[in-house]
Amino acid sequence: MDRNLLLTPGPTQIPPEICEALGRPIIHHRTPQFQNNIKEVIEGLQYVFQTKNDIYLLAASGTGGMESCVCNLLSPGDKAITVDGGKFGERWGDICKCYGVNADVIKVEWGKAVTPEQIQAALDKNKDAKAVFITLNETSTGVVTDVKAIAAVVNKTRAVLVVDAISGLGVVDLQMDAWGVDVVVSASHKGFMLPPGLAFVAVSPKAFKYVQEAKSPRYYFDFRKSKKALEKVDTPFTPAIGIVIALVESLKRMRAQGLDQLFAHFALLAEGTRAAAKALGLTLFPDETCMSCALTTINLPAEINGEKLVKTLRDVHGISVAGGQDHLKGKIIRIAHMGCLTEEDILTGLEYLEVVLKEQGYSFAPGAGVNAAKKVFTK
Ligand SMILES: *Cc1c(COP(=O)(O)O)cnc(C)c1O
Numbered sequence: 001m002d003r004n005l006l007l008t009p010g011p012t013q014i015p016p017e018i019c020e021a022l023g024r025p026i027i028h029h030r031t032p033q034f035q036n037n038i039k040e041v042i043e044g045l046q047y048v049f050q051t052k053n054d055i056y057l058l059a060a061s062g063t064g065g066m067e068s069c070v071c072n073l074l075s076p077g078d079k080a081i082t083v084d085g086g087k088f089g090e091r092w093g094d095i096c097k098c099y100g101v102n103a104d105v106i107k108v109e110w111g112k113a114v115t116p117e118q119i120q121a122a123l124d125k126n127k128d129a130k131a132v133f134i135t136l137n138e139t140s141t142g143v144v145t146d147v148k149a150i151a152a153v154v155n156k157t158r159a160v161l162v163v164d165a166i167s168g169l170g171v172v173d174l175q176m177d178a179w180g181v182d183v184v185v186s187a188s189h190k191g192f193m194l195p196p197g198l199a200f201v202a203v204s205p206k207a208f209k210y211v212q213e214a215k216s217p218r219y220y221f222d223f224r225k226s227k228k229a230l231e232k233v234d235t236p237f238t239p240a241i242g243i244v245i246a247l248v249e250s251l252k253r254m255r256a257q258g259l260d261q262l263f264a265h266f267a268l269l270a271e272g273t274r275a276a277a278k279a280l281g282l283t284l285f286p287d288e289t290c291m292s293c294a295l296t297t298i299n300l301p302a303e304i305n306g307e308k309l310v311k312t313l314r315d316v317h318g319i320s321v322a323g324g325q326d327h328l329k330g331k332i333i334r335i336a337h338m339g340c341l342t343e344e345d346i347l348t349g350l351e352y353l354e355v356v357l358k359e360q361g362y363s364f365a366p367g368a369g370v371n372a373a374k375k376v377f378t379k
Pocket residue numbers: 009010061062063064088135137138139164165166167187196
């Protein structure tokens with residue numbers, strides 16, 4: 001099996017021109033050449049983050065970027081608000097606990113989104129809260145959060161709003177400056193079409209005040225060091241040089257397409273995939289009101305062995321989709337709409353999804369899913 005089609009919500013497919021950039025010989029990072037790369041990358045990231053704020057580059061996976069937010073903004077004993085409606089929202093709470101931050105956790109049923117009213121109520125109850133941590137695109141469930149409405153609530157308080165946009169940035173809209181989001185964290189291996197290993201954190205001036213006051217221990221992740229280095233177009237430590245260089249290509253590609261076109265493209269892939277699921281008689285996991293366009297989460301019928309389905313798709317047909325986590329293990333599949341994925345990639349995935357569903361004894365009109373998606377893609 002030559003095919004290795006990644007329809008997983010991270011890591012995502014890497015297009016040829018980015019693979020080429022990744023294969024270039026290494027250069028030294030304290031050079032004018034690399035400084036040009038840093039300049040270009042920061043400018044390009046500011047376009048994608050829709051911000052003029054500083055953006056720090058960290059050699060880390062996405063979770064490293066998340067941890068850097070907690071230890072830079074807060075001190076042990078500080079109050080924060082987190083939202084647990086899936087694996088990644090839960091992670092904010094876990095990291096807070098590690099740093100002795102007192103997190104008031106808003107529990108949200110998986111598949112639903114936290115509402116601005118719930119955030120308002122938590123802020124009213126915790127007037128001393130210094131930060132609110134949310135997730136743009138909850139990758140474990142396929143739910144998108146109304147960041148704009150939540151920012152309007154948080155902006156009236158002293159708290160800073162921190163958004164995990166690791167799987168959502170460059171895929172669904174997030175206007176950091178226009179909406180007034182204080183900190184946005186993302187990473188290289190989802191919408192940016194790169195290998196894992198590079199995290200990005202954008203920090204507003206309001207949030208940087210908290211960075212200067214915070215007393216949590218931090219060394220590698222210290223934003224004060226990052227800021228000082230960035231002023232000299234530098235990084236405090238050896239950066240992920242190869243990924244930064246390839247990011248130049250990735251950002252060129254994203255800018256050439258334009259954010260609005262990207263968002264519309266992923267919305268179309270999502271619409272086609274949802275139509276396919278319905279045509280196959282399958283239901284979607286998230287609430288209608290908060291379905292993300294970054295991925296489609298499909299409920300599997302009870303007679304289907306979900307773990308086996310994911311394994312067969314991968315090992316026999318060369319197509320990777322994600323299964324469910326925790327209590328959803330074996331019960332759902334998640335198909336990504338991110339990075340460089342095309343309509344054809346989705347159709348290929350659906351074609352083999354039908355093959356494996358049929359093999360496992362699920363009955364439906366053959367071709368119904370693929371045809372429904374095609375109809376959406378060619379309209
Ligand atoms: C992938 C992902 C992460 C974690 O990223 P790692 O790179 O695995 O550390 C965090 N949050 C969201 C929403 C994600 O999709």
